[in-house]
Amino acid sequence: MMADNQAIGLSPCATPGTLCVLGIDLGTTSVKAALVIETEQGQIVAQSCSRETQAQADSLAAGAQGMEQDVQRIIKALNECLAAFPREHLQRVSRIGISGQMHGVVFWKTNQGCKWAKSGTGHTFQPGEVSHLITWQDGRCSSSFLSSLPQPQSHLSLATGFGCTTIYWYLKNSPDFLKPYDAAGTIHDYVVAMLCDLERPLMSVQNAASWGYFNSRSKSWNTEILRESGFPLDLLPEVGDPGDIAGRMSHDWHGIPKGTEVGIALGDFQCSVYSCMTERTDAVLNISTSAQLTVPMPLGFQPPETPDSLSAVAYFPYFDGYEVLESNVYTQMINAALAQNDTRLSICPTVFGERHMPEQLASVTSITASDLSLGHVTRALCHGIIQNLHSMLPFQHLKEAGVKRILGSGSALSKNEVLKQEVEKIFPFPVIYGKDVDAAVGAAMVMLHRR
Template sequence: MEGGPDSACVLGIDLGTTSVKVALVLRTEQGLVVAESCSRETQAYTSSVEAGLQGMEQDSRRIIRALNECLAALPQQQLQRVSHIGISGQMHGIVFWKRDQDAVVSGCKWTEGATGPVFEPDKVSHLVTWQDGRCSPAFLSSLPLPQSHISLATGFGCATIYWYLKKSPDFLKSYDAAGTIHDYVVAMLCDLKKPLMSVQNAASWGYFNSRNKSWNTDILKKSGFPVHLLPEVGDPGSIAGRTISAWHGIPKGTKVGIALGDFQCSVYSCLTERTDAVLNISTSAQLTISMPSGFQPPETPDPSSAVTYFPYFDGDYLAVAASLNGGNVLATFVDMVAQWTAELGFQIQESAIYAKIIKAALGQNDSHLSVHPTIFGERHTPEQLASVTSIAASELSLGHVTRALCRGVIENLCSMLPVQRLMETGVRRILGSGSALARNEVLRQEVERILPFPVVYGKDVDAAVGAAMVMFHRK
């Protein structure tokens, strides 16, 4: 995009795991600034009919409702100036929808809302999220080996399709299109004849070769996989199409970018130097570095590797230690303490417990207690559980345990992507972000104790802003 302070603006959208966020980003003389933003909790989790307790699904209608609520809250005058829309969302997951017989994607109904035309899902399945657990290690081992650098895991789109194919084939007969939830939104906005997916999202589904940017169709066909459900694939940062209708006041014909991974957009929102590493601790935790230009990942997956190479932009890759154990570990610990106090006949709010255990840990500068906090397992070791060792009678206070737990979260990340590897890659600085890191001084202290680099906080990652920035920097 070109122009000064009066130029058009870009709308960034992120369809996250628990909430939807939208951001209007403008170019000013000071650079890119967020003019308006809004977020809404989706409250979309719902039960899974087919997978039972192992399933983790969300109601697609509630996600789109939250998106509509966010856009309706933004100033109409600003929305009318939107020239590009960038969309990101939770990766790996899959949603199915039904197309019209003329091969034009339907999947929704356009209606007139208070702020102009809006669309609502129609003939659309639940979103099976990245957290879904229906594909057991035994089930995954029964599937063909992918020709991909990324190991297949439960919650990946192709793994979920295989599960339906083998466990509930009638389900698949109801649909003829599939994508991530953000691919779905792009398809609806642009009325795409066939879903279009970025390399970033395709790699997160499994059975995708990032080197030649193609699905493993030969491998999939041999096992009876319904390859007609696989979207077409395009480069991240490219334009998927134009809006077929005005949308909450956004003009008809507005350019829409191909849907992007929320992780890549989050990194894009703050990473400016290749010598920076991004440490993000929210519900989960990630430690990320940029790989040198020209790097290519291995041709075959290494299931035991704790580092995953995520396609980024312009053919580059990010090396990511993506831990399933972050702020959720501390939240589980707080919940445990709350249950114990309730069983003892006392009622204390969890927010009060959190504040007290952090205060107690600040009073304990060290603890020899060792907590391996992988209570949720890890993708490269799904059956690994948490453990506590070096237990001494003198270090059983809440302060000692909380300090050790916080240290364990950081040490676990560093066991996945060691400090030596960071040094060899040329890392000079850590950009710290994420809600858990922001609210927990003990976590920050342990970061600075374990990582021998300057740490800069306040570089909060924001996928909605990152998605908008991508559109500013490309056409």
């Protein structure tokens, strides 16, 4: 099991009026917690801890197409993270911000979703009547199934792994599965509901947009469209704005005092961007397991009312309005040599396709015997990754949006000089590296900035 635990002294927390906020991110493979404090010099990360969840579980209903995780293991990793913090530090926490993997869905039964118990570090909770988490990576909703669903009144096209499309899949293929449950949300919505003992889940517009069938202009579900098709409306959470307080802790938790404010659950993508974007003229390029190029939209921007299934650009609710565009590409990264400055070899790296073009799979063209060395292949792969991002969000569009620099982050980018060279060739902006994104820190910062 991977563990990462770093700490510095917390004496600034003793200063009257200083905020100490706990940020939590429930990621696809790990859970991370960060204790952030506000000082006269700004925000500092006082302590952080991460644990791999090892939560992958078999899907009995969807088979090999299903991607599910055991919620018990996710909460176990979360409890282990918090247990690693000194109790006296957690006792100073005044707010909690929580983010997590978007799009996915977990089901539970109200008032039976968890069980609280005393432990050596205070109270902890364990999942009760809770389903597996069906993750954003889930592939059970085929293109033909998605095309059979009613057209949403939303700017985002439907995709497999979205909460509402997964619920539709169960309605058609396994309706009995839904009968024991009367609540649903993302995994981070579930944790917020359990901490605050909410009678009904509360979801931010960030997570609601990621579920499908949500109108971001009116901040409301497509209830009429859903009702006409027999969708179980009682499973839809109530919706609030990012930064709102969802409730207060119903128990002390690992020493965090009962009554501590808990923010409405946020999207991990938005929190990652929030953790490093300091100017509205910044663009954020993150390359790790996936790649995203993100820029803020002008104040007052509203997304289209209907989805464009062919568009490579997706708009996601940010903070204080609609501000983020995002392009995704899922790719495998390899370390490469720097000996090859150029190559005729051409690699399209979209191994998993794109949401707007799932049929666009990876390909290699212009193959010659002289271009098959590791240097050529590495250079072509790195060029293909950046060129694919540029094809979806070109330099000219960034310039028109007022971008003046790019903040480069992600382990794949920071460790690969070839990728950096290709970024600087294709995007002629100043590029600042080392601005690593951190959704847990971002979630904490959102709550620190709330007044």
